[in-house]
Amino acid sequence: MANPVVTTQNRERAQAIAPRRDGNAKGRGQTQARAQATVKGSPVARIREPIRVQIDRAVDCGDLEVLVASLVAVARRRSEAEVESLKSYLFKCLLRKLTDHVERRRLWNWTRLSAARPESEAREMACVLLDAFWKDHRKEVERLTLNLARDEDVDVRQYAAGTMARIIRGNFRQRFKHLQVWSRHPDPSVRRQVIIATVGVADPEHPERAKPLLDLLEPHLADRDPYVRRNLGPFALGQGLLRAYPDATLARFQQWIRSDDEIVRWNLAMGLATAVRLSEWEAALEVLRVLAADNRRFVWGAASAALGNLVSHRAREVAPVLRRWMSDPQLRVSVVSALRSAQG
Numbered sequence: 001m002a003n004p005v006v007t008t009q010n011r012e013r014a015q016a017i018a019p020r021r022d023g024n025a026k027g028r029g030q031t032q033a034r035a036q037a038t039v040k041g042s043p044v045a046r047i048r049e050p051i052r053v054q055i056d057r058a059v060d061c062g063d064l065e066v067l068v069a070s071l072v073a074v075a076r077r078r079s080e081a082e083v084e085s086l087k088s089y090l091f092k093c094l095l096r097k098l099t100d101h102v103e104r105r106r107l108w109n110w111t112r113l114s115a116a117r118p119e120s121e122a123r124e125m126a127c128v129l130l131d132a133f134w135k136d137h138r139k140e141v142e143r144l145t146l147n148l149a150r151d152e153d154v155d156v157r158q159y160a161a162g163t164m165a166r167i168i169r170g171n172f173r174q175r176f177k178h179l180q181v182w183s184r185h186p187d188p189s190v191r192r193q194v195i196i197a198t199v200g201v202a203d204p205e206h207p208e209r210a211k212p213l214l215d216l217l218e219p220h221l222a223d224r225d226p227y228v229r230r231n232l233g234p235f236a237l238g239q240g241l242l243r244a245y246p247d248a249t250l251a252r253f254q255q256w257i258r259s260d261d262e263i264v265r266w267n268l269a270m271g272l273a274t275a276v277r278l279s280e281w282e283a284a285l286e287v288l289r290v291l292a293a294d295n296r297r298f299v300w301g302a303a304s305a306a307l308g309n310l311v312s313h314r315a316r317e318v319a320p321v322l323r324r325w326m327s328d329p330q331l332r333v334s335v336v337s338a339l340r341s342a343q344g
Contacts, residue, residue: 051086059093064110071121087121091128098132108133115144120153127159131166134175141167146182149193161193165200172201176212183216188225195220195231199240210245214252217241221256221264229263233302237271242278250283257290262298265291269302273309281314285321292325292334300334307338315342 051070058067071090075083097103107129115126127148134141145167148160164182168175179201183194198213220232241249253268269291272284284306291303310318322339325331 052089055090062106068119068122072119075121094129115148120156123148123151123156124159127163130163134167146190149190150187157189157193161196162200164193164197168201172209180216188227192227192231195236198236202240202244204244210248213241221267222261224263233267233270234274238274242271242275246278246280250280253287257287262296265294265299266302269306272306277313281310281318284310293330304334304337308341311338311342
């Protein structure tokens with residue numbers, strides 16, 4: 001964050017540390033709900049107390065080895081809910097320590113060491129802490145973040161995407177240029193984490209971010225790397241930009257459909273296929289009418305999925321339109337597939 005010493009900002013960071021998991025992400029809410037499953041008698045409650053005591057001692061004594069060993073032991077033997085709950089507790093403890101200057105120096109040392117450790121849990125912890133040191137150690141934080149964005153472990157890579165998002169959110173105006181540079185990285189894994197990070201940066205309360213974020217994504221619409229493509233249309237556009245800035249994003253869709261590139265068109269269709277409760281359904285249909293008429297199955301199939309998504313959320317308004325489209329032979333196959341899908 002811009003000022004990690006402020007308590008309220010630390011609390012916000014603690015609530016946003018869990019990574020989103022591609023297009024199948026459940027979001028922060030479910031992670032936080034799991035972390036709150038600590039009522040007496042629950043599986044989490046039964047294992048948390050002794051482990052928490054061990055973690056508290058390790059944090060207070062500055063024993064990184066014990067801390068990492070505790071995380072690894074829980075991760076190897078416990079359920080996902082228990083692991084996420086314990087991580088949430090630990091990360092909040094560490095973030096609170098950032099308010100003390102002595103502890104802050106120690107945590108910076110921990111962060112650098114953890115980023116290079118073989119245990120994925122340690123590298124995740126490094127991701128959670130890295131952005132807090134951006135103002136003090138920008139070049140080193142940037143280097144470590146990009147390394148972790150290319151990590152061999154998928155969860156670590158997703159945590160690194162969260163690190164990127166928090167760095168940019170800390171001061172969008174001054175730091176967005178770094179996201180632009182990272183988006184041009186030759187490694188597709190880094191580009192993918194940048195694309196995921198845009199979801200965390202997009203915020204309906206900050207409409208001024210819409211244009212720069214859409215501009216950043218535009219060059220990647222035709223990226224043929226499957227690693228990038230799977231997260232651009234379905235996730236960054238569908239669950240990110242269309243959620244935060246539906247009008248601006250659909251206006252840009254109207255421009256992008258002029259491209260005949262099948263990857264570009266697939267990304268647009270899949271963005272609409274994953275959008276939830278899109279109120280601008282008429283503008284979406286204008287885009288999908290063009291995509292559904294595409295004679296490439298790769299494109300019209302994605303358009304069909306998007307039409308099915310619209311029908312499932314707006315049946316009363318959308319279904320009559322699709323029935324009229326049935327008279328057009330170019331649209332019939334995609335529409336029939338969409339209606340069948342919506343019916344079950």
